[in-house]
Amino acid sequence: AQSVSQHNHHVILSEAASLELGCNYSYGGTVNLFWYVQYPGQHLQLLLKYFSGDPLVKGIKGFEAEFIKSKFSFNLRKPSVQWSDTAEYFCAVRHGNTGKLIFGQGTTLQVKP
């Protein structure tokens, strides 16, 4: 079955540490890739997206992600996290043919001040 897998369920970092959250998907066709964030008490917001072109995409708040087609991966990175980055992060994949949009299990990031 088509799926999206996020490797880390709960990550705890100190401020200024670097972040990398893994995301892999299982679908061989054309895909659009997304990272969403859900801050406590708020609804889902888009961090960044990949449709085509440069596989390294930059999003809001200093986040970036790299699409590696051969590895079916779309990992999220940030060089230096802040306490305000504490949130839940979701990787999502939309199938180009069917429009089906599926999400990973989410990663809870806790940043200690």
Added chain:
Amino acid sequence: DGGITQSPKYLFRKEGQNVTLSCEQNLNHDAMYWYRQDPGQGLRLIYYSQIVNDFQKGDIAEGYSVSREKKESFPLTVTSAQKNPTAFYLCASGPDRGHTEAFFGQGTRLTVV
């Protein structure tokens, strides 16, 4: 104001009753989605629709039903056949194609007692 409106925010029902969750969008999006969010399981796709009068089952459609009679509306019915209906339900909409992401409503928390 453009956006996605889910109502109500909180909903309580007795076991054995069907209940319908509302989702309306004025973004002129073709595609609409329903997800269920449970702790540690991310967002799981219930149903999605790419166009009016058409919809597809997602990964956990059992016990749910939808309709898409109008472009702006995609109501979800949680039937008595759904074994564990208490959850947070999220609706989203997005373009059927193009370099644009899906947008989310604020969700409905359903509690079945």
